[in-house]
Amino acid sequence: MRKNTIRRLAFQTTIIAGLAGLGFGQIASAQTDITEETDEARQQTITVTGSRIKNSNLTSSSPIANVASDDLTLPNTVNAEQFLNTLPQVIPGFDSTSNNPGIGEATVDLRGLGSNRTLVLVDGRRYVTSNQNPGAVDLNTIPAALVEQVDILTGGASAVYGSDAMAGVVNFILKDDFEGLEASAGYETSQEGDGAIYTAALTLGGNFDNDRGNAVFSFEYTQRESVLQGNRDSSAVTLIDAGAADGLLETGSVNIPSTFVSDDDVNYTDTLGIALPCDVEGTEEASDDDGNLLGYCTTDSFGFIFNPDGPGILPFINSGANTSRYNYAPENYLQIPQERYSLYSRVSYDITDTIEAYAQGVFVTSQTEQLLAPTPIFTTLTVNLDNPFIADDPEALAALTAISAGQENSDTDGNGVDDAVFSSGRRFREAGGRLSDVRNDSFQVNAGLRGALSETWDWDLFASFGQADTSISQTGNISLSAYLEAVRDGTANIFDENGLSDEVIEAITVTGMITGQTEQFILSGTASGDIAGFTSPLAHTPVAVAFGAEYREDSLSTSGAGLGPDVRGFNQAPDVSGRFDVAELFGEVSAPLVEDASFAKELTFTGAYRLSDYSIGGVGQVSSYAAGLSWVPIDGVRFRGQYQRAVRAPNIGELFSPLVNGFPNIADPCSGGSNGGFDDLTDAEQTAAIANCENIKIVSSNVPDGAAGTGSQVNSQIEGLFGGNPELSEETADTVTLGVIWEPSFVDNLTLTADYFDIQIDDVATNVPSQTIFDLCYLQGVSEFCSLITRAADGTVDTFVSNPRNAAELSTSGIDFSIDYLYDTEKYGTFGVYSLITWTDERTLIPLAGEDPIDYVGYYGATVGEPTPEWSLNTRFDWSYKNYGARLRWSRISEVKDDLFADGGDPDLRIKGVDAYDQFDLTLFWDATDHVSLTFGVENLLDEGFVIIGDDSAQQSNTYPATYDTLGRTFFSRVTARF
Secondary structure, three states, X not given: OOOOOXXXXXXXXXXXXXXXXXXXXXXXXXXXXXXXXXXHHHXXXXXXXXXXXXXXXXXXXXXXXXXXXXXXXXXXXXXXXXXXXXXXXXXXXXXXXXXXXXXXXXXXXXXXXXXXXXXXXXXXXXXXOOOOOOOOOOHHHOOHHHEXXXXXXXXXXXXXXXXXXXXXXXXXXXXXXXXXXXXXXXXXXXXXXXXXXXXXXXXXXXXXXXXXXXXXXXXEEXXXXXXXXXXXXXXXXXXXXXXXXXXXXXXXXXXXXXXXXXXXXXXXXXXXXXXXXXXXXXXXXXXXXXXOEEEEEEEOOOOEEEOOOOOOEEEOOOXXXXXXXXXXXXXXXXXXXXXXXXXXXXXXXXXXXXXXXXXXXXXXXXXXXXXXXXXXXXXXXXXXXXXXXXXXXXXXXXHHHHHHHOOOOOOOOOOOOOEEEXXXXXXXXXXXXXXXXXXXXXXXXXXXXXXXXXXXXXXXXXXXXXXXXXXXXXXXXXXXXXXXXXXXXXXXXXXXXXXXXXXXXXXXXXXXXXXXXEEEEEEEEEEEEEOOOOOOOEOOOOOEEEEEEEXXXXXXXXXXXXXXXXXEOOOOOOOEEEEXXXXXXXXXXXXXXXXXXXXXXXXXXXXXXXXXXXXXXXXXXXXXXXXEEEEEOOOOEEEEEEEEEEEEOOXXXXXXXXXXXXXXXXXXXXXXXXXXXXXXXXXXXXXXXXXXXXXXXOHHHOOOOOOOOOOEOOOOEOOEEEOOOOOOOOEEEEEEEEEEEXXXXXXXXXXXXXXXXXEEEEEXXXXXXXXXXXXXXXXXXXXXXXXXXXXXXXXXXXXXXXXXXXXXXXXXXXXXXXXXXXXXXXXXXXXXXXXXXXXXXXXXXXXXXXXXXXXXXXXXXXXXXXXXXXXXXXXXXXXXXXXEEEEEEEEEEOOEEEHHHHHHOOOOOOOOEEOOEEEEEEEEEEEOOOOEEEEEEEEOOOOOOOOOOOOOOOOEOOEOOOXXXXXXXXXXXXXXXXX
């Protein structure tokens, strides 16, 4: 068995090995000379990500990028997604900036096809998924300090690894056969002095029993401090794009710490006896239906608020510098805090010369938080006119008396006292912010036997068990029924800002507790080797095969205490449980067809097939398969291509998640105003909206006749119900990759690659984007989506339903390029450059067969979400000399536009798009002694400014913080000792 000793990793050696060996992003088949392999190399066997066949030439029909450990440690990568999100193949998913939406987890999303279509492996094996985001692995549970290498494979790989590998595979390879001791400690902080990150890691390893066994133990600790949106000027105020003329305006929520009353019929001149001129902000001259002025002032269609600074009422000012809206931004996290402990242990032992026993365990506990502004509630209140809190406030009493007089029944509760019934919004600042304290405990244990049947045949039998436990405590919730009762009985003072007493807050607040557990059990056996005597007549290398069987069982259970339909604040969390199992048979073949011929130094066919039998009723028995070719026509040039039929079965969350409420940003096409979408529509779209909004056959989705486009959507967030669908079937994908690798003989140490990818996914199980549900209904008249929307009698949206369905098509295509060059000078050191470049030609979603495709490339926004640039690159420049060196990393994404401009749209926006974005990171290294190395670095070296977009494009913090840096320039340092 292999026995490695820990080496003193001088920086020069690290750089050279990183570039020439398994360096950042290098393509696996470019790691060795294409045609001049030695006999010794042919005798070595290596398992390449994307195949279970052990190969000697490190070739693959699919492109594989290898990220070495120093690419994670040198830029001070604390969480794996930090680095992965900078790669051009990746569209950022959840990360350390994901507060709302966010669940305290981190994910990876290859090609923007969804984190549930990216299969995450650890040492080539499945890893237990999250129970809060089923189908995706929480990368927080994979400690970066233990990672030796990350392989990123593009294209479907279901035939090799099973379900989920549609966009590709991310394989984390952990440290193995380690001897010695390595300890490190690091610190990072922003130039503002906040957002500090502390890390410490210790790894021990050694051989025992005359080198028959090896044991490795590693411990890692990480602490990340929070940063609030209020700590940065650019995110401290919620902004909305009001058009080219008005620009970005401060906005917020109508749910304010004092109470907002949604009633615009208050007569400021007569009823209150106040002679307000009608040019007071928030008022207008009242008129009848014929436009005749009535001689008094009323509010401008929004209503009034109870004066937060004393008795009386004030007009509600909808927008502008003096807006009455509540700015909820400062209290949200810009960087979520985290504390993480991880333990890793691996033991291997040679039972005989041909049989090895091994066991590996990873345990990680990660604690994060989500912080939102205090709970908002917009509801209908009933206030008795003898309420003691307005007895000494004649203006407030007069306003409520006027509302009561306009009711058909002025004594709705029958207690003999007139009351006022009105729509109201309030922010419960007395209860504090909504804090979600998330703790994730996960462990994965693998144990097995492997060995050699002969010189060319190997076998591996293992069992794996993983479990992820989540405990979430959520404070700051409000019981709606308790609040309504406290208002009705007069104990809740809603007329003063922060007027609710401690006793009332105690009576109406609710602490929610969510617990969840995901379990995964795998039993697998594989055999691989060469078929002696089975060789192509034009080749001398025999055909190699791998085959095996696998059984997997996944289960999920969650429960939510105190978070039922009555609770406002965080989303509902009803109990849910589910399980499924799958039995699979699989096989692979690698057949050299031609070798050492004039037209082909090498021509190799690869194929794979997997038969899967699921217990899921909508899936049953499915097949996935692959076929590829690798061709070396001349020295230094390799062509490669592969076709894959990939399959993804629905995960437990998609199948069994119950309906829970959420509040996405939606611009209702039937509503005007700054939050509604009607005013931004083209003339043709407005005509369609008027017809559909008022005449959809599903009456519950209609607005009153003549009301389309005239009403005002009160809030930018609309309540929706999101859940699973037990009738889902499998997704299928056809993926094609075609590429070339060129190592020109006239330039030493230069490798150029280009790989075309095309991924077409049918029967996509997806929640149609919330905005798209409304657009398909009211702009295109698709009744299937109208049935998901429910409106109140006045036409305002009550709620909508969104659950996954096998009705969509998803596709992407483009070309990945790479440049890898190393130049060694005796006098000035070693210079290296490596660049990954991706051109995305297409990424589209067809939400429903026959509907117009949604184009993602070059856009961001309420429909498409995170920016999808046409061009993106990650380039590093390395220099090393003796025992010190430097690395400069340049990341760039091309310009993107608001998706309102798609399909010829021309909305009146101040921020029409974002220019190309560049970020530079610098790292300096020094091996101070034979055992101690120091690292210093600066991220966002040029302090690239905060990219402000505004809060109406389905993002957070006025930007897309996972794509564009929000903290500004940061500094880090680390010391590492090796013995």
